[in-house]
Amino acid sequence: MMFGFDKMFDFNGDGKLDNWERATQFQFMDEMLSEDSRSSDYDESDVFGDAGLDYDELEMMDPEERREALEDAGLDPDEYDF
Template identity: 45%
Template structure:
């Protein structure tokens, strides 16, 4: 039976294939950071989530980013979104 980690089919699992397989098996950001020193594909998607939520609520994302924090919070609340769910820099 062929080893599932032998991606190039040469009959041997080399270090690159082994590392790639280990990365594929990571199930959390914390585990990936412990094994590889970075977050990998587990980066925070908070910005994407905000853009999707804002557009779905009929808000202009660029306009929201230009507002002061109080105006932004009010606009989000009026649209039915919780301002505390999002980070703004």
């Protein structure tokens, strides 16, 4: 029995999923979940970008300089771990 989502991975159209098709379905789902878990990193980058800061530049700064830059941008430096 195939469900709606399974039909998307029935590449040969035989009405059932073979091992390769199931593995492809599993890999697709795994990648989708991995992208969701990365969204928290993306959100932090957005916060810095919205404040006019570049994450890579902040990472290279010494701690006092970084603290000052974050404070000047209106962000609490204690909320971020570099």
